[in-house]
Every structure is written in structure tokens, then in C-alpha cells.
Amino acid sequence: MSAAADSHHDDHDHHGPEKGIKRWLYTTNHKDLGTLYLWFAFIMFFIGGLMALVIRAELFTPGMQFVDPGFFNSMTTMHAIIMIFGGVMPAFVGLANWMIPMMVGGPDMALPRLNNWSFWIMPFALSIFLSTLLMEGGGPASGWTLYAPLSLQGGDSFAFVIVSIHFMGISSVMGSINIIATILNMRAPGMTLMKMPLFVWTWLITAFLLIAVIPVFAGAVTMLLTDRYFGTSFFSAAGGGDPVMYQHIFWFFGHPEVYILILPAFGIVSQIIPTFARKPLFGYSSMVYATGSIAFLSFIVWAHHMFTVGMPLAGELFFMFATMMIAVPTGVKVFNWIATMWRGSMTFETPMLFALGFVVMFTFGGFSGLMLAMTPADIQYHDTYFVVAHFHYVLVPGAIFSIIAACYYWLPKWTGNMYDEKLGKMHFWLSTFFVNLLFFPMHFVGLAGMPRRIPDYNLQFADLNMWATVGAFGFGFSQVLFLFIVIKCIKGGEKATDQVWEGAEGLEWTVASPAPYHTFETPPEIK
Amino acid sequence: MKSTGLSKAIATAVGLTLGGSASAVEEHSAALNMTKGATDISAEVYGLHMTIFYICCVIGVLVFGVMFYSIFKHRKSKGAVAATFHHSTVVEVVWTAVPLIILISMAIPAAKTLIAMEDSSESDMTIKVTGYQWKWHYEYMGEGVDFYSQLDAEHNVARQLDSGVDVNQFHWYLKEVDNELVVPVGKKIRFLHTAADVIHAWWVPDLAVKKDAIPGFINENWAYINEPGVFRGKCAELCGRDHGFMPIVVRAVTQEEFDVWLAEKKGGSTEVAAADSTAEAVVETAGGGGEAAAPAAELSQEDLIAHGSEVYAQQCVACHQTKGQGIPPMFPAITGSAVATGPIEDHINIVLNGKPGTSMAGFKGRLSDEDLAAVITFQRNGLGNSVGDSVQAAQLAGN
Numbered sequence: 001m002s003a004a005a006d007s008h009h010d011d012h013d014h015h016g017p018e019k020g021i022k023r024w025l026y027t028t029n030h031k032d033l034g035t036l037y038l039w040f041a042f043i044m045f046f047i048g049g050l051m052a053l054v055i056r057a058e059l060f061t062p063g064m065q066f067v068d069p070g071f072f073n074s075m076t077t078m079h080a081i082i083m084i085f086g087g088v089m090p091a092f093v094g095l096a097n098w099m100i101p102m103m104v105g106g107p108d109m110a111l112p113r114l115n116n117w118s119f120w121i122m123p124f125a126l127s128i129f130l131s132t133l134l135m136e137g138g139g140p141a142s143g144w145t146l147y148a149p150l151s152l153q154g155g156d157s158f159a160f161v162i163v164s165i166h167f168m169g170i171s172s173v174m175g176s177i178n179i180i181a182t183i184l185n186m187r188a189p190g191m192t193l194m195k196m197p198l199f200v201w202t203w204l205i206t207a208f209l210l211i212a213v214i215p216v217f218a219g220a221v222t223m224l225l226t227d228r229y230f231g232t233s234f235f236s237a238a239g240g241g242d243p244v245m246y247q248h249i250f251w252f253f254g255h256p257e258v259y260i261l262i263l264p265a266f267g268i269v270s271q272i273i274p275t276f277a278r279k280p281l282f283g284y285s286s287m288v289y290a291t292g293s294i295a296f297l298s299f300i301v302w303a304h305h306m307f308t309v310g311m312p313l314a315g316e317l318f319f320m321f322a323t324m325m326i327a328v329p330t331g332v333k334v335f336n337w338i339a340t341m342w343r344g345s346m347t348f349e350t351p352m353l354f355a356l357g358f359v360v361m362f363t364f365g366g367f368s369g370l371m372l373a374m375t376p377a378d379i380q381y382h383d384t385y386f387v388v389a390h391f392h393y394v395l396v397p398g399a400i401f402s403i404i405a406a407c408y409y410w411l412p413k414w415t416g417n418m419y420d421e422k423l424g425k426m427h428f429w430l431s432t433f434f435v436n437l438l439f440f441p442m443h444f445v446g447l448a449g450m451p452r453r454i455p456d457y458n459l460q461f462a463d464l465n466m467w468a469t470v471g472a473f474g475f476g477f478s479q480v481l482f483l484f485i486v487i488k489c490i491k492g493g494e495k496a497t498d499q500v501w502e503g504a505e506g507l508e509w510t511v512a513s514p515a516p517y518h519t520f521e522t523p524p525e526i527k
Numbered sequence: 528m529k530s531t532g533l534s535k536a537i538a539t540a541v542g543l544t545l546g547g548s549a550s551a552v553e554e555h556s557a558a559l560n561m562t563k564g565a566t567d568i569s570a571e572v573y574g575l576h577m578t579i580f581y582i583c584c585v586i587g588v589l590v591f592g593v594m595f596y597s598i599f600k601h602r603k604s605k606g607a608v609a610a611t612f613h614h615s616t617v618v619e620v621v622w623t624a625v626p627l628i629i630l631i632s633m634a635i636p637a638a639k640t641l642i643a644m645e646d647s648s649e650s651d652m653t654i655k656v657t658g659y660q661w662k663w664h665y666e667y668m669g670e671g672v673d674f675y676s677q678l679d680a681e682h683n684v685a686r687q688l689d690s691g692v693d694v695n696q697f698h699w700y701l702k703e704v705d706n707e708l709v710v711p712v713g714k715k716i717r718f719l720h721t722a723a724d725v726i727h728a729w730w731v732p733d734l735a736v737k738k739d740a741i742p743g744f745i746n747e748n749w750a751y752i753n754e755p756g757v758f759r760g761k762c763a764e765l766c767g768r769d770h771g772f773m774p775i776v777v778r779a780v781t782q783e784e785f786d787v788w789l790a791e792k793k794g795g796s797t798e799v800a801a802a803d804s805t806a807e808a809v810v811e812t813a814g815g816g817g818e819a820a821a822p823a824a825e826l827s828q829e830d831l832i833a834h835g836s837e838v839y840a841q842q843c844v845a846c847h848q849t850k851g852q853g854i855p856p857m858f859p860a861i862t863g864s865a866v867a868t869g870p871i872e873d874h875i876n877i878v879l880n881g882k883p884g885t886s887m888a889g890f891k892g893r894l895s896d897e898d899l900a901a902v903i904t905f906q907r908n909g910l911g912n913s914v915g916d917s918v919q920a921a922q923l924a925g926n
Contacts, residue, residue, distance in 0.1 A: 062701075063694040064686055070768040070854055137857050143765045149742065150725040150767055153886055154857055237743020243726060244741060278603070280613040308728055308763075309739045310720075310746035313645045317638055324630045328623060334590065335622045341597045345609040348602075356598070360591065367583035374633065376640040377576045379737050380561055383728060383763040444559040449732045451763050454771030456686055458700050464559075503609075 016517050025120075028112030029517060030097045033119050035414075037094025038407070040122060042483070044086030045400075047130070049476050051079040056438075056472035058455050059465050072455035073141035074133065080144035084261065085168045086126045088395070091403045092264040093118075093175045096203050099410065100179060102508040102515065103197045105188025105524045110181035118174035125167030132157035132164075143453060145254070146221065148235035148246045152228050162225045169214045176207035176214075183207075188507070190526030194288070197506055198281065201288050202267030205295045209256045209263075212299075217253035220246060244309050251302035259298045262394060263291060265362075265402035266333055269355045271506070272409050273337050276352035277344030278503035283336040290329035290336075297326050307378045316375050323373040327366070334363055349501070350424030354405030357397055357432050365393030368443065383453075386446030392439045396475075397432070404431075404482065411489050412496035416514030419489040427485060430478040438471030562732050565752050565779070569735035571640045579633060586629075644735070647749040650717035654708070658720075658727030658740035658762065660886055661769035661845060665708050668719075672792045675893060678772050679703035680841055686772060687849060702759045707776040711785035712752045720746040724886060725767060731760035731777055739764055752779040767886075768854070769845045828904065828917045835905025838898045843906075846886065851910030858886070862911040871907070871916055875923065878903055896920035 017023045017032065024036060054075045058066050067075070097115065101108055109115045132139040137155015140146065151158070183196070183204045196204075223234040224246070233239020235246045266287075274281045281287065304323040307316060337359050346352070368390040372378050381387055404427075411419050441464035446452075450461045457465065496513040511519045563573045601607045653668040662677035678686075682703055685692035694700050710716055720729055722740040730737035734750040752758075760775035780788065826834075840849075846858035851867075853860035861867045866874050878899060881889035890899060897920045904917040 063692075064688045064690070066688075068688060068768075068854075069771065070857075073765070073768065073770070136855060141768070147726060147765070150765065153725065153767065237741075242743075244744070277601075278609040279611065282612075283614050283619055286614070286619050308737050309741065310744065313642065316641060316645070320637065320641070321634055324634055327630060328626050331626045332619070332623060338590065338594045338597065339615075339618070341594065341601065343607070343610040343612075344597070344601050345603045345607045346598065346601055347604070356594075359594070363587070363590065367587060370583060371576065371579050374575055374579055374637045376572045376637055376644060376735075377561075377579065379644070380572055380576070380732060380735060382737060383730075383765075447561045448559055449562070449761070451730070451761050451771070453765045454761075456701060456771050458702050459695060459698070 026116070028108075028116050030101050030109045030112070030115065031414075031515065031517065033109075033115050034094045034096075034098030036119050037090045037097055037122075040119075041087050041091035041094060041403075042486075044082055044090070044126060045479070048079050048082035048087055049479065051075045051082065053472060053476055055079065056469040059457070060469040061466065062457055062459055062462055064456055067455070069455045070141055071138060073143075073453065074139040076453055077140045077143055078129070078133070081129065081140075081165075082126070083395075084144065084257070085165075085172075086122070086129075088261050088399050088403070089172060090122060092203075092206075092261075093172075093179075095199075095264070095268070095403070095406050095410075096175075096179050098414065099508060100182055100200055100203060101186060102511065102519055103200050103506060104183060104186060104191050105507045105520050105526065106182060106186030107518065107521045108186075109178050110185050111178045114174050114178050118171045118178065121167050121171040121174075125164045125171065128160050128167070129164035132160050135160070145247075145250055146224065147250075148224060148227065148243050151224060152235075158228060159225065162221050165221050166218060169218050172210050173214050176210040179203055179207040180211075188520065188523040188526055194285065195526065197267075198270035198284070198287055199264065199267035202263040202270075202291050205291050206260050206263045209260050209295055209298065213253040213256045213260075216249060217257075220249040220253065223249075244306075247306050247309060248303065251305045252299075254305065255302040256295070256298040258391075259294060261399050262362075263295070265358065265399045266291060268402045268406045268409075269337060269358050272351050272355040272405055273340050273359075275409075275501050275503045275505070276349060276355075277341050277346050279340060279344040281336070282339035282342075283332070286332055287336055290332045293329040294326060297322065297329070301326065304373065304375075304378070307375050308382050320373060320375040324370070327370050327373070330366055334359060334366070345503075347502075349408075350419070350421060350428055351405045351409035353425065353428040354401050354408065357428065358401045358405065361393055361397030361401070361432075361435070365390055365398055368393065381446065383451055384446035385442040385450045385452055388452045389439050389442035389446060392442070396439065397435050401431075407486065409501075410508075411486070412500045413508060413511075413513050413515055415490050415493075416496055416512075417489050417493035418496050419485055419493065423481065423485045423488075427478060427481050430481065431475060434471045434474035434478055436471070438468050438475050441465070441467050441471075564733040564735055565754060565756055565758060566734055566750050567753070568640070568644055568750070569733060571643070572735045575637055575640060578636075582629060582633065644748065647715075647717045647747050649715065650749055651714040652711075653717045653719060654710070655719040655721070656729050656740065658722035658724075658729065658766065658773075659888065660724050660767050661762070661773040663708075663729070663773065663775060664723075665706075667789070670789060670793070672789060674706050674792075676704045676706045676708060676775070677841075678774055679705060683772070683844070684840065687844075699759065701772060702761075702774050702776070704774055704776045707757075707778045709778045709780060709785060709788050710752065711782045712755055712779050713782065715749055715751045717747055717749045720748075723888060726764050727762050727766045727773070728764035729760070729775060730763040731758050731775055733758040733760075734777070737763055755779050755781060772845070825919055825921075826901075828908065831901045831904040831917050831919075832908050834898070835901035835903070836909060838894065838902040839905055839909075842890070842894065842898075843902065851906070851912075861906050867906045867910075867912050868914055871903070871914075871918060874903055874907065875899075875918060878906075879923070896923045899923055 018026065024032065027033060054067060058072055097109065135155060135157040137157055139157055140161045141154060142151035183200055226232040227234050227236060233241040235241050235243050237243060270281055270287060301319060301323045303311060303315060303319045372381055372390060408419060408424055445461045445464045448460065450457055498513050499509045500513060507524055561573055561576050563570050655666040655668055657664040662675050664673065664675050666673035682697055682701055684690055685694050685697065686701065718736065720738045720740040721744060722742045724742060727740040728737055729740055736748050736750050738746045738748045756779050758777040762770055762773040847853045847861050851861035866877055877887065879889055879891040881887050900918045900920040900923055907914040907916060
């Protein structure tokens with residue numbers, strides 16, 4: 001292990017980073033790459049967020065005011081793909097890069113050059129993807145699911161969309177390989193698997209999910225590409241193909257993908273709550289097993305996204321039962337978090353607030369998920385704003401709140417400075433108020449019959465849509481405050497101690513704040 | 528602020544309810560919850576929905592109750608000292624087993640309802656529903672009655688970007704069609720679903736019927752409507768640019784009324800039905816029949832263009848746009864296009880038979896010859912084109 005680390009030290013000197021742009025282009029340092037990933041994700045959150053605001057602006061009142069329906073569809077499609085592949089996933093990979101080597105007591109990621117490459121593919125992939133907006137025929141407009149045959153209509157930007165998805169996929173797979181290699185090989189002596197912090201565990205499982213399903217997605221979109229340009233008929237019934245097959249393949253990727261977006265969030269929250277409850281995580285091993293069960297179940301529930309395509313009854317029943325099962329391990333997690341808080345000695349700094357917000361609002365999303373699992377009811381909910389409310393609850397006050405919580409939690413370790421606690425709390429309360437104003441009304445318009453992905457609607461939905469739009473703009477502007485807080489923290493502030501938080505435990509809190517450029521070149525001792 | 532908004536929303540909901548001239552069942556769609564609907568199945572689905580909702584509420588109150596109790600009591604500022612326990616096998620087994628039991632108790636009624644929903648055997652009649660970009664086609668199987676149904680023409684004008692029309696004047700904005708699907712109450716109606724271009728989904732909440740319409744596939748489901756009423760739905764699967772603008776209206780009537788309606792449909796032409804609302808201006812000259820048995824009267828070019836512009840606004844505008852500029856490259860422009868300014872035979876051929884491999888479907892059989900002749904003439908002499916020639920309905924025979 002030390003041989004691998006030494007091979008990068010040709011000058012046998014514990015050198016710091018290079019100066020200027022070269023530092024960022026050539027870096028193989030896990031901390032630099034983590035920073036790059038996180039800033040990249042931050043920029044993408046704002047771009048995807050602007051698209052969401054276009055959507056919400058058009059939906060402010062009935063009637064078409066701002067955009068063409070075709071462009072509207074582009075916005076919903078691109079908002080989703082950017083938020084998933086450009087926002088949430090790179091943000092989690094950035095956190096993994098920064099924290100996993102420090103948490104397992106390793107000197108760096110196992111494959112540093114691969115690490116550099118998997119990051120630098122991303123800006124190119126997303127640039128190609130965004131450039132389709134400027135092409136003749138506009139960007140992709142068939143929803144992020146790219147269902148055939150609709151996705152085969154439209155301009156030649158389609159080929160660029162597919163190629164950019166391939167690049168994003170390659171980046172994710174390489175990142176995952178790196179994370180698995182790091183976790184399995186770079187742990188300090190004595191850091192057994194069942195001693196690893198939960199964040200490391202959830203990422204290990206997530207990385208295996210990614211390796212399993214990204215190639216499936218790559219296959220599906222490649223078949224779309226050949227259907228479009230090379231005369232194959234994988235998904236065209238007229239040529240002997242099957243449009244429903246695309247949906248099966250897509251969701252075989254898509255459902256595990258949903259958990260890829262939430263498992264690292266479980267890990268983050270499982271780090272933060274014990275710290276601020278000053279009490280060990282309740283049920284550590286059941287947390288690990290629950291994560292594993294959720295990952296396993298994610299492979300056998302995909303067709304619950306397709307209850308209206310006309311599956312045989314036996315299939316519908318199987319996917320209903322399997323889907324309901326997910327509530328059990330997910331419930332175990334929520335109960336464990338609450339049991340961790342129980343009889344603790346809690347304080348409520350910003351990371352804890354976001355983590356608690358996560359537990360409450362993710363559970364809201366879980367409840368609507370349970371409702372959606374009931375096939376007969378799902379037939380009514382399917383493709384309505386009820387579904388939009390559901391997955392935004394698990395993704396925004398779920399996944400994104402966990403990312404924000406992680407940033408506040410580890411910012412002092414990254415920068416050596418405390419962030420502005422007062423502003424951080426304000427950020428939490430503004431975000432929480434507006435995110436609920438944004439997504440809570442969507443449950444009701446969905447139940448009352450408003451389909452998703454429509455640019456215009458009947459007057460009966462007007463009031464709630466107006467609230468949602470106000471919430472969207474409020475939530476968007478609250479994140480500008482977050483940007484300000486992060487920059488302020490980087491520039492200076494009260495100096496952080498090494499441990500930072502009174503209740504913090506784990507190897508990352510044993511190194512200096514800010515964390516030196518190289519850490520754990522000599523493996524720490526694990527009790 | 529928030530509470531006034533809420534009361535306004537409720538007032539709006541009540542206002543819609545009172546203002547509507549529709550049936551009691553329809554009124555519920557203006558509420559904030561899933562409709563109970565008009566069939567036994569939809570009522571069962573509503574029951575399941577409310578049961579699972581209440582279960583979630585109870586779990587939520589318990590779980591969040593414990594959580595917030597802990598947050599208020601077990602805080603450092605109140606002098607709480609952290610305990611050190613970190614697992615308890617008994618508790619963990621209990622909170623794995625109890626949810627499992629709750630889930631099983633929910634799965635049983637859900638499975639029962641699902642089995643009933645999927646049993647479309649022994650139906651009394653069958654209606655084939657075909658989704659097009661962006662309209663529906665209904666065919667009463669074995670009756671020889673079929674027609675297209677699409678967004679009401681006035682709404683279609685109002686919903687264009689910067690139309691200048693206040694959409695608030697339409698009570699059923701985007702929920703009104705030109706030709707309603709008329710069905711009898713007290714009959715098990717089987718619906719067959721398919722599509723001509725991309726995947727659509729035919730969804731009528733009051734019937735708890737939502738099924739994807741997939742090109743090349745035929746799906747089925749069914750409804751047994753108890754009471755007469757008007758039930759409104761929407762396309763639920765993203766199907767392209769005008770996905771939001773292909774509503775569904777089902778009018779359930781008594782068997783006697785249905786028989787009269789069906790007889791009328793059979794007596795009249797099925798083909799012109801789709802164009803009824805736009806053809807009024809020239810109906811006297813159109814001869815009232817699309818069978819072309821009697822040669823239609825010759826129309827002046829002005830009349831053709833005038834009527835053609837109406838047909839255009841109804842049938843073509845979604846893709847080719849109000850000024851004929853299209854949305855290239857997906858939907859080519861008509862203004863100055865090689866087709867609309869080239870030989871008229873080619874133009875006629877594309878409008879009647881469509882262009883394979885594109886979204887341009889053939890309109891032969893979907894529109895009357897009169898409408899087709901008018902719209903072709905309009906496209907050649909309007910929208911910035913001025914070829915000067917025209918075509919009469921009678922000339923279309925044989926294409």
C-alpha cells in the first residue's frame with residue numbers, strides 16, 4: 001500500500017499542490033478532485049435550478065405566457081438529467097473523494113489518475129449536453145427517461161445527447177471502480193469492514209449498484225441510437241421490436257439509480273446525527289444490512305414505474321409486493337436515526353438541522369412512496385403531480401438536504417474555518433419553508449388530476465401552482481445564500497479545531513483543520 | 528397570507544363545484560383529493576388510497592411524535608446527558624415485524640382490487656381508443672361508428688403562446704373536446720388501447736382507468752359506469768409537444784339516449800364528424816356527406832381559403848404553427864416550402880397519405896374531402912405562399 005503511494009513521489013518530497021490552473025487540470029489528489037467535483041455539482045445545481053424556474057414560471061398561471069410547449073418539454077427533460085447526472089451524483093462523488101480516504105485512514109484514492117480522468121470527463125459531457133439547447137430542433141424533449149418512440153422524434157441533437165450520456169456513464173463507472181478499490185484496499189490496518197463509518201458503507205454499496213446498472217443504461221441508449229440512425233428496430237413494433245422493452249431496460253437501470261441518489265445520503269445522515277446527539281449510532285449492523293437489503297430489492301422492483309403499460313396480472317402483483325417490501329428496511333433506518341437521538345444530548349448546529357430536516361421530509365417522500373406502491377392506487381397516481389411531489393421530496397429535502405448537511409458538517413475540516421452559524425441556520429429555515437411551499441401543494445394538484453410534464457392546465461389547479469412557483473423562486477434564491485456562506489467560509493472565519501464538533505468521532509477528525517494536502521501517509525492505528 | 532391563500536383555494540374549489548353544470552361525480556374533480564369516481568372500481572381505489580393515507584398519518588404521528596419529543600427533551604441546553612446504548616435486538620425485531628404485518632394487511636385488499644381491475648372479460652361492448660399526436664380516435668367495435676376527438680377549437684386558440692385570449696373565461700379550460708365519447712351507463716365497457724405514433728395514455732380519473740396506448744400493441748381495461756355524467760380526463764404519458772393539450776371527455780348517458788345517439792352517428796357520416804365544428808361555414812356547399820357519392824359543389828378559391836384557414840387552425844397549427852413557420856427540423860415550415868409551392872399533386876399526396884418516418888400522418892379518412900381540398904388550397908395561397916392554384920374536393924377522389 002505504501003508502495004502505491006510512494007510511486008507518485010518522484011522527488012521524495014512532501015510537496016504541496018502545483019500553482020495556478022495546472023493544479024486543477026493535472027491533480028491526482030483526492031482532496032483537490034473532491035473540491036472540483038463539489039464545485040462542478042454546485043454550478044450544475046444552479047443551471048438545473050434555472051431550468052426548474054423556467055418550468056415554474058410557465059406554470060405560475062394557466063395559459064401559455066413565456067415558452068413554447070416544445071421548449072417546455074426540453075426544460076423538464078434537461079432539468080432532470082442535469083440534476084441527476086450533473087448535480088446529485090457528482091456531489092456525492094465529490095464527498096466520497098474528500099472523505100472516504102480520510103475516513104478509512106488511507107493516503108488517497110486507490111487509482112488517482114483514473115480519479116482525475118473521471119472528473120475531467122464530466123465538464124465535457126455536460127457541455128455537450130447543454131449545447132444541444134442551441135442546436136436546430138432544440139434539446140432533448142422526451143423526458144429524462146427518453147422513452148422510445150418519442151425520443152426518436154426530434155432534431156439531430158439526439159446523437160449529442162446520447163454521446164454525452166455515455167460520457168457521464170463512463171465517468172460514473174470509473175469513479176465507482178475507484179471508490180470500491182479504495183474502500184477494499186486502502187483501509188488502515190484494523191479498520192475492518194464492520195468498523196467502517198456508515199458513509200463509507202453506503203458508498204461501497206452504491207458503487208456496486210452503479211457498476212451493475214450504468215452499462216444497462218448505456219446499452220439502452222445505444223439501441224436508441226441505432227434505431228434512430230442505423231435502421232434497427234429494437235423499440236419499434238413496426239420492425240418487430242418492442243417499445244415496452246425499452247422501458248423495462250431503462251427502469252432496470254433507473255430504479256437502482258434512484259437508490260444511487262439516496263444511499264450516500266443515508267450514510268451522511270448516519271454520520272451527522274450521532275455527532276450532534278453525542279451518542280453512538282443506534283443499530284450500526286442493522287443499518288448496514290438494511291442498506292444491503294435496499295440495494296438488493298432495488299433490482300427487483302423496476303416495473304413499478306410501469307403499472308399502466310399493460311403487464312400481466314402476475315407481474316403487477318409481484319412488483320407490488322416487492323415494492324412494498326422496501327418500506328421495511330427503509331423504516332428500520334428511520335427508526336434507528338430516531339433511536340440514536342433518543343436520550344442523547346442534542347445540539348442543533350446547521351448540519352444537524354439539515355439532517356433532521358432530511359429525516360422528516362425524506363419520510364414524507366417515503367409515505368407517498370408507500371402509497372404509490374399500491375398498484376390500484378398507483379394507476380390513479382401514475383404520471384401525475386403526485387409522483388412529481390413524491391420524488392422531489394426524496395430528492396430535494398432528501399438527497400440535496402443531505403449534501404448541504406454534509407457541506408456544513410465538513411466545511412470546517414476542508415477550509416479550517418467555521419462557517420457563519422447564524423446565516424447557516426437562516427439558510428436552513430428559508431430552504432425548509434420554501435421547499436415545502438414548492439412541493440407540498442403538488443400532492444394535491446396531482447390527486448385532483450393534474451398530469452405531470454404539461455405546460456398549461458385547467459383553472460382548478462391555479463392557486464396551488466401559484467404557491468408552488470413562489471416556493472420555487474424562494475428556494476432558488478435561498479441557495480444563493482448558501483453560495484455566499486460557502487465563499488465567506490473559504491475566505492475566513494473563526495478557526496476550527498481539529499475535532500470541530502464536540503461529539504465528532506472518526507479518523508477525519510483526528511487530522512488538522514484544514515486537512516493537510518496529504519493525510520495518513522502513515523496509516524493510523526485503529527483500536 | 529398563507530391562510531387567505533388557502534381559503535381562496537377552497538373558495539375556488541367550491542366555486543368550481545357550484546358553477547359547474549355537470550353531474551355530482553364530476554364536481555369532485557375540483558377538490559384537492561383523488562376522486563371517488565363513478566364506478567365501483569374507482570370507489571374501491573379511492574378507499575385503498577384513503578386507507579393507506581390514514582395508515583401513513585398514524586405512523587407519521589407516532590414516529591415524528593417520538594422524534595420531536597426527543598428533540599425537545601433530550602437537548603444539551605436542557606442539561607440532557609447522553610446515554611450510551613447503541614442497539615437492542617428486541618426493539619429492532621419489533622420494528623421490522625410490525626411494518627411487515629401492516630404491509631401484508633394492506634397488500635391483500637390491494638391485490639383483490641387489482642385482480643378485479645384487470646378482469647375485462649364478459650364485457651357488453653368494446654371501444655377501441657387510438658392515440659395520435661395529439662388527438663384521440665374512438666371506434667365502437669362492430670357498430671361501424673368511429674370519430675376523432677381533440678381539444679376544443681376555442682381553447683386551442685386561447686392556449687397558443689401570447690394568444691391574447693384570457694383563458695379564465697373557459698370553465699373547462701383544456702378539458703373540453705370537439706367530439707365527446709358517448710357511452711351507456713350500466714354496461715361493462717371494454718376499452719382497447721393502442722397508438723399510431725408514440726406512446727400515449729388514456730386516463731379518466733372518475734373511471735379509475737389509465738392505460739398506456741402503445742404503437743403496435745393493444746392493451747385493454749374496462750369500466751362499468753353507474754350513473755350518467757360527464758367525466759373528463761387527459762393524456763397521461765408524455766407524447767411530445769402538445770401532450771398537455773389532448774383532453775378526454777366521456778359522456779355517460781342512459782341506454783335509451785345512447786341508442787338514439789348511436790343511430791344518429793350511424794345515419795350521418797362518420798368521416799365528417801371530426802370536422803363538424805369547423806365545417807359549419809361551408810356545410811351547405813359540402814353536401815353533408817363525406818362518402819363523395821354526389822360530386823361536391825365547386826367552391827371559389829376565396830371560399831376554399833377561408834374554410835381552409837379554419838381547418839388549418841384546427842388540424843395543422845400544432846406542428847406547423849400559426850404563421851406556417853413550423854418548428855424545424857422536426858416540423859418543417861409550410862411557408863415557402865418545396866411541397867407547398869411545388870407541384871400540387873405532391874402536396875395532395877403528402878397531406879392525404881402522410882410522410883413515412885415522420886410525425887406527418889395521412890389525413891385521408893380523418894378529414895372530409897372538402898376540408899382537405901380547402902386546407903391544401905389555403906396552404907398554397909396563405910401563410911405567405913401565393914402559388915395561385917387550388918384544388919376541389921371532387922379532384923381528390925382516387926388519391
